[in-house]
Structures are given as C-alpha cells and as structure tokens.
Amino acid sequence: MPLDGDQALPPPELPQPQAPPRASREERIRHPFLDGRPCDEAGNFLPPGTQPPPRTTAPPDDWSPYDDAVQFQVADFLFQKQLYEAIDATKVGDAPWQCLQTEPLAVGEDAPAWARQSYEIWYRDPDAIIANMLDNPDFDGAFDTAPYDRIYEDDPTTEGAMYTPLFFGSDKTTVSVATGDVEYHPGYMSLGNLHNTIRRGHRNGVVPFVFFAIPKSDRKYDNDPQFRTFKKQLYHSSLAAVLSSLKPGMTNPVVRRCPDGHFRRAIYDFGPFIADYPEQVMLAGSVQGWCAKCTALSKDLDGDIQGRRTHGLTDTLLGEFEADILWDEYGIDEDILLATGYWASRGSGPLG
Numbered sequence: 190m191p192l193d194g195d196q197a198l199p200p201p202e203l204p205q206p207q208a209p210p211r212a213s214r215e216e217r218i219r220h221p222f223l224d225g226r227p228c229d230e231a232g233n234f235l236p237p238g239t240q241p242p243p244r245t246t247a248p249p250d251d252w253s254p255y256d257d258a259v260q261f262q263v264a265d266f267l268f269q270k271q272l273y274e275a276i277d278a279t280k281v282g283d284a285p286w287q288c289l290q291t292e293p294l295a296v297g298e299d300a301p302a303w304a305r306q307s308y309e310i311w312y313r314d315p316d317a318i319i320a321n322m323l324d325n326p327d328f329d330g331a332f333d334t335a336p337y338d339r340i341y342e343d344d345p346t347t348e349g350a351m352y353t354p355l356f357f358g359s360d361k362t363t364v365s366v367a368t369g370d371v372e373y374h375p376g377y378m379s380l381g382n383l384h385n386t387i388r389r390g391h392r393n394g395v396v397p398f399v400f401f402a403i404p405k406s407d408r409k410y411d412n413d414p415q416f417r418t419f420k421k422q423l424y425h426s427s428l429a430a431v432l433s434s435l436k437p438g439m440t441n442p443v444v445r446r447c448p449d450g451h452f453r454r455a456i457y458d459f460g461p462f463i464a465d466y467p468e469q470v471m472l473a474g475s476v477q478g479w480c481a482k483c484t485a486l487s488k489d490l491d492g493d494i495q496g497r498r499t500h501g502l503t504d505t506l507l508g509e510f511e512a513d514i515l516w517d518e519y520g521i522d523e524d525i526l527l528a529t530g531y532w533a534s535r536g537s538g539p540l541g
C-alpha cells in the first residue's frame with residue numbers, strides 16, 4: 190500500500206560518507222550517498238542484513254481488471270459500458286481512474302464550439318502507480334536501488350535514499366475519437382530503476398496513466414491562433430495537473446516498498462519523456478523549428494548560442510522580453526509557459 194508521501198521523515202543518522210571507491214573497468218560502483226538503503230515503514234534506516242518484513246496483503250502486481258487491452262481499447266472509452274464496469278471493479282489499493290474537467294473557455298453563442306465545450310482528462314494518480322510498480326515482487330532481481338553513475342545532490346536529507354527516475358512516453362498512434370470533437374491519446378509511465386528487459390517484456394513495467402484530450406474542430410479553425418494556443422495550453426496544463434502528486438517526493442524522500450520487500454526512502458526525479466518532435470516542442474514550451482533542449486538559433490542549430498534551456502534561463506527571459514521577442518529571438522512560446530489550469534472540477538470517476 191502506498192504510504193502518505195507528505196509525512197515528515199526522521200532525520201537520517203549516518204556515518205560520514207566515505208570517498209567513493211575507485212572504479213575499475215569491470216566493476217560498477219554504486220552511488221556513495223544515494224545508495225537506496227532499506228528502512229522501516231516510518232523511514233528509519235535498518236541495520237545491515239535485516240530481512241524485509243513479510244507482505245501482509247497481496248501485492249498489487251495484478252492490474253486486473255485492467256490489462257494490456259486497456260492500452261489499445263481506448264476507443265469510446267468514455268462511453269463504453271465495459272470500461273465503466275472495469276472502473277467499478279477496481280480493487281482497493283489499485284490506482285483508480287479519475288477525471289479532470291475543464292471550464293469552457295467561452296460561453297457566448299457566437300464563440301466557436303471548441304471554446305464553448307468542457308474537456309475531460311482521464312488519469313490515474315502517478316504517485317499511486319509508482320508506489321504499486323515499486324511494490325511488485327515480480328521485479329525483484331531486475332531492479333536497481335541505487336544509480337551507478339555519479340549523481341550527487343548536496344542535500345543531507347537525500348542520503349541513503351533511492352533515486353527513482355520516472356520515464357514518460359506517449360503514443361499518438363493509439364489516438365481514439367470518443368466523440369466527434371475530442372480525440373484522446375494515452376500517456377505512459379515507467380521506472381528508471383527497472384531493468385530494460387522488464388520494461389520491454391513485462392506488462393506491468395509500463396502503464397498508461399493519462400488520456401490527453403485533443404480538441405478537434407472544423408477545418409476553418411485549423412490555423413486559428415486562439416484554437417492552436419488553447420490546444421497547446423490544454424495539453425501542458427493537463428500534464429502539470431496530473432503530475433502534481435509527484436512534487437513532494439521530488440524534494441523530500443517518500444517511503445515506498447520495493448520488489449525485494451524492503452521499504453526505502455524514494456526520491457523521485459523526471460527522467461526522459463519519449464515523444465515525437467511536435468510533442469517535445471509543446472513540452473518544452475518552445476517554438477516549432479527550434480531545438481527543444483538548447484537555445485541554438487533555429488536557422489543555425491550548430492551555431493554559437495547553444496546554452497541549455499533551463500527553468501532559470503526561461504524565467505529570466507520571460508521577465509525581460511515581450512512575447513514577440515521571445516518567439517523570434519529565443520524560440521520561446523510564452524502562451525504555453527503561462528498556461529494555467531482551466532479546471533472546473535477534480536472528480537473521482539464516472540461512478541464515484
């Protein structure tokens with residue numbers, strides 16, 4: 190069962206970190222500080238050699254009633270009775286589907302239909318998904334509790350923690366049309382701690398966590414700037430809202446149970462987001478044609494200005510320049526970055 194991520198953890202009591210051992214070519218060296226030490230359910234580190242406590246409840250390794258089929262049978266998922274039944278049959282402890290609903294952008298009768306309608310974004314709490322994925326004995330032996338490369342955060346509260354990078358991806362090829370004017374495409378998540386063999390081969394190694402709503406409209410709105418901006422903002426703010434439960438665990442470790450049965454202090458981090466170029470552009474808040482990772486000029490991607498895009502740099506630029514300068518000179522789409530929530534409600538699903 191996932192634990193409350195907000196509870197305060199006792200301060201770590203640790204010996205002074207030793208200088209990391211010298212790496213030989215054959216040997217993989219574990220990170221000296223983020224070493225994924227087992228702890229108890231309250232976050233207190235255990236003496237070396239302590240056995241993990243027995244699992245008292247069936248591990249949530251079975252995602253029934255969901256299975257791989259859900260990833261591909263998203264067609265009509267809002268309206269198909271089967272899915273409602275599946276949602277209804279969700280076991281306690283699984284991550285249930287929930288729904289975010291937008292406020293209509295406009296109410297006037299002369300406003301286009303896409304602006305007058307409300308959109309639903311279906312998602313499962315990513316923190317609950319991660320907790321279930323970590324607490325899966327099937328993954329024991331194919332799971333790393335410490336990174337093998339050098340990631341050193343000079344923050345004593347993360348000592349002994351398990352670095353837990355989250356991987357994301359989306360799949361536009363499974364887009365489905367639920368009504369005439371909204372399409373959905375699924376977003377997936379996985380854990381960097383899992384070995385690649387598991388991520389590729391095990392059905393619970395990659396799970397759908399969101400269905401992005403993609404508004405459709407008449408052809409005449411294809412190039413309408415307001416409609417295009419709204420679609421980008423809806424995507425961006427959906428992702429921000431759905432991922433918000435992960436935030437506490439990104440700065441303070443949260444106790445999670447692992448495949449080997451031990452509890453550990455997990456510290457979340459965003460790993461790669463695997464998506465095509467147009468989606469990378471939306472994620473980065475950058476302009477089509479520009480690099481989503483650095484500020485090289487779109488006409489000269491190998492040129493001089495190749496600083497990385499960072500939150501700090503973007504914040505500075507947003508404070509200094511108007512939207513047209515940001516767009517033309519820096520490839521920054523201010524409209525995406527200033528997207529805020531449109532949320533009318535945060536529901537618990539069609540049956541809840």
Ligand SMILES: [Zn+2]
Pocket residue numbers: 480481482483484485
């Ligand atoms: Zn670049």
